[in-house]
Amino acid sequence: MTRKRHATATDVARLAGVSQSAVSRAFTPGASIAEETRARVAEAARQLGYRPNAIARSLTTRRSRIIGVAASYLQNHFYPDVLEALSRGLQARGYQMLLFMPDAGRHADPQLQEVLAWRVDALILASTTLSSALADQCQAAGIPVLLFNRTSRAPSVSSVTGENLRGGRLIAEFLVASGHRRLGFLAGIENSSTSRDRESGFCGWLQENGHPPPLREVGLYQFEEAAAAARRLLARPDRPDAIFCGNDHMATAVAEVARHEFGLRIPRDLSLVGFDDTGPARWPSFSLTSFSQPVQPMVDATVALVCEMIEDPATPTRHEVVRGELVVRGSARMPPEGCVSLAEQLVWRPVRNDITG
Amino acid sequence: MTRKRHATATDVARLAGVSQSAVSRAFTPGASIAEETRARVAEAARQLGYRPNAIARSLTTRRSRIIGVAASYLQNHFYPDVLEALSRGLQARGYQMLLFMPDAGRHADPQLQEVLAWRVDALILASTTLSSALADQCQAAGIPVLLFNRTSRAPSVSSVTGENLRGGRLIAEFLVASGHRRLGFLAGIENSSTSRDRESGFCGWLQENGHPPPLREVGLYQFEEAAAAARRLLARPDRPDAIFCGNDHMATAVAEVARHEFGLRIPRDLSLVGFDDTGPARWPSFSLTSFSQPVQPMVDATVALVCEMIEDPATPTRHEVVRGELVVRGSARMPPEGCVSLAEQLVWRPVRNDITG
DNA sequence: CTGAAAGCGCTTACAG
DNA sequence: CTGAAAGCGCTTACAG
Known part of the structure; x- marks a missing residue:
């Protein structure tokens, strides 16, 4: 046959x-x-x-209508949600999605070469970056690259992120306002921009307001690593009474360990705050207070920007930051004031004397 | 520029x-x-x-080395895991993955046309099926199609699934052995083969062994739908004391509702059994007893079979069924005997007089 | 509105 | 081992 x-x-x-x-x-x-x-x-x-035949068409038009998408950390519910929204958004604009999954914590470089061979019209990298050599290569080839939920040290690569810095600051303020003084921070991948920005927001606010730096552990944005970090943190004699976890995924791991291995009650014995506001974190069992990164707006911004970059190669580098809220639920002690209802959710909006905050 | x-x-x-x-x-x-x-x-x-240029190469070789992959229900942790394994497996064999996400509960048909335009070397459909018209079209075009975690009513489409029927039967036997007599079943998508097979295994065993059929609700494999179904089921005066949930994802929803809305303790007031053995179901908070569908072996079988079908178009239709185990954890009352340790897990291996089971 | 022809960037017999 | 040439299946000026 x-x-x-x-x-x-x-x-x-x-x-x-x-x-x-x-x-x-x-x-x-x-x-x-x-x-x-x-x-x-x-x-x-x-x-x-x-x-x-789309292959023949692409050869003559020199436009593949394919967008290469990298995604990792799919155990973190945020990314499957992103993938679904991205798929819908790109499909609606007539693009197909060539998906590849770089190893967590590494550059997307190796598989990228294969993807570039397909002359993709653009590249969207979620939760990964590329080496600056690769960035240069893409630039030279005129292939738009867009980082999602990461920024690059090479400032010429456009990005869409949440409010990592503001989120970190607000969480510090929130926990202090709730009366916490023994704070902990659980970092994600240490050289990822999200983890660095959230941390510097958090620690920056603490320092500016005369508080000591938090205890610190690294969870690499992975469940098991975060659980191990939680064990170290909670076993300390001076264990924190509030932990800011670099994302919700790690926060659920910390909650599991705190409850089932240390017998702690949340938030009575331990306050937990996460980042992302997705997935199991919203379930009653976790009811996580978390700074939101709204998937649909972030993906909408991504799709719009990437299409603009494809249409007009002269589009200048842009770093879009999508607004989030500190969504208040039950995993952290509540401050005496500042919580307001918004769209059927409780969010924190501290009243301030100063303008900046 | x-x-x-x-x-x-x-x-x-x-x-x-x-x-x-x-x-x-x-x-x-x-x-x-x-x-x-x-x-x-x-x-x-x-x-x-x-x-x-891979596009030009594909045009001349008439092999794209692209495989179209459909996936839905990414909220269910099982599928992100599958996607990661699939990505790795296909990459290792030199294939790229063109991903699309059909709407849940529907045929993959509409987007499929776009994907077929790319002359993909094969099609892997996870948690979806295609219309028989489309199946015929693929057959006529010589494009191998493989269903993952589904079977098709058209028996000529190959598939890789878990042991849905045996799993359903075993769970019935397990719950009865644990002394439960008021059983419930929470169906997924009713016309999906997985849901039908699990249900007919479950109900089949009950009937053959002289037990009444379970109470029944439909959760569509979705979290919110499953939660709503749980509310209906648990509000009944004759509410079940054990529920077999069509998958782990729905089981977590049921657990949330049972605990936080009905104040039930698991497994004291209610036993819960799921299917898949993935994701949050394994966390201490849920500790779900579940029939496993081991991702890696299922994906390995899928990749091997799809490559075989590509290499040899004459490969006959095959329905591979990957072995699972009833993994025993804390969400369901344990039967007095039959639990054995296996690879650091507790699994149920009932002792029987008869040969078949 | 329509057709003949060039060209997109490769692979692969074929002849040397 | 190497090059000239045909061909993969389209799109798109160009001329009519």
Whole structure:
């Protein structure tokens, strides 16, 4: 049994009694073709089960209408949600998604070469970065690159992120306002921009307001690593009474360890705050207070920006920051004031004397 | 700023002082080319940042080395895990993954047309099916189709699944052995083969052994739907004291509702059993007893089978069923006997007089 | 509105 | 081992 050949435009042309160019036009929206011709072609195509070959089309148009997407950390619920929204958004704009999954904590470089061979129209890297060599290569080849939930040290790569810095600051203020003084911070991947920004927001606010730096552990944005870090943190004689976890995924790990291994009650014995506001963190069992990174707005911004970059290669580098809220639930002691209802949620909006905050 | 052109084989040939064919050979493993020529080409390619264009290659070879992958229900942790394993497996065999996400509970048909335009070498559909019209179209075009965690009513489409039927039967036996008599079943998508098979295994065993059928609700494999179903089930005067949930994802929803809305203790007031053995279900808070669908073996079988189908179009239809175990944890009352340790886990291996079971 | 023809960037017999 | 040439299946000026 040999592999069957797909019908080609030439086959259809022969059957419809028109030229091959006419067949092509019949499948090109806006092409100049008589309605009757189009109908004849459509009928012939139907009979033969013809569909234009996207590979051949891409070769001639030099636009693949494929976008390379990198994603890692899919155990963190945030990313499956992002992937679904991204798939929908790109599909709606007529793009396909070539997905690859770099190893967690590493550059996307190795697999990227394979993806670039496909002459993707753009690259979206979620929770990964690329080496600056690769960034240069993409730049030289004119391939737009967009980082999602990361920024690059090379400032010329555009990005879409949440409010990592403001979130970190607000969480510090929130925990202090709740009366906590023995704070802990659980870092994600240490050289990821999100972890660094959240930490520097958190520690920055503490320092500026005369508080000592938090105890610190590293959870690498992974469940098991975070659980191990929690064990170290909670076993200390001076264990923290509040922990800011670099994301919700790690916060759930910490909650599990705190309750089931240390017998702690949350938030009575330990306050927990996360980042992302997704997935299990919202379930009653965790009811996590968390700074939100709203998936749909972030993905909308990503899709819009990436399309703009494709359409106009001269689009300047942009770093879009999508607004979030400190969503207040039950995992952290509440401050005496500042919690307001917003869209059926409780969020924290501290009243301040100063303008900046 | 106009879009830069990628260097082509012809550019490289010119620089290296060889023919364009030589350049092609230099990038074709196993092609007959002098080592010195290859080196000259490699150097020229490096200078120009040349990478063979996969689109052009696919057009001539008529093999895209792209596999179309459909996945839905990414909120269910099982699928992100599957996606990661699949990505790794396909990558290792030199395939790229064109991902699309059909709407939950629907056929993959609409987006499939777009994917087929890319002349994918095969199609893997996870948690979806395709219409029989589409199945025929793929068959006619010689495109291998593989269903993952589903079977098709059209028996000619190959599949890889877990032991849905045996799992359902075993869970019935397990719950009855634990002394439960008021059973409930929470269905997933009713016309999905997994849900039907699990249910018929469960109900089949009950019937064969003289037990009444379980109370029944539908959760559509979605968290919120499952929570709503749990509310209906648990509000009944004759509420079940054990529920077999069509998968772990729904089981966690039921656990949340049972505990936080009905104040039930698990397993004292209610036993819960799931299916999949993944994700949050394993966390101490849920500690779900669940029939496993081991991701890696299932994905290994999928990758092996799909490659075989690509290599040899005459590969006959196959329905691979990957062995699972009833993993015993704390969410369901334990039967007096039959639990054995296996690979650091407790699994249920009932002792039987009869041979079949 | 339509067709003939060039060209997209490769691979692969074929002849040497 | 190497090069010239055909061909993969389209799109798109160009001329009519």
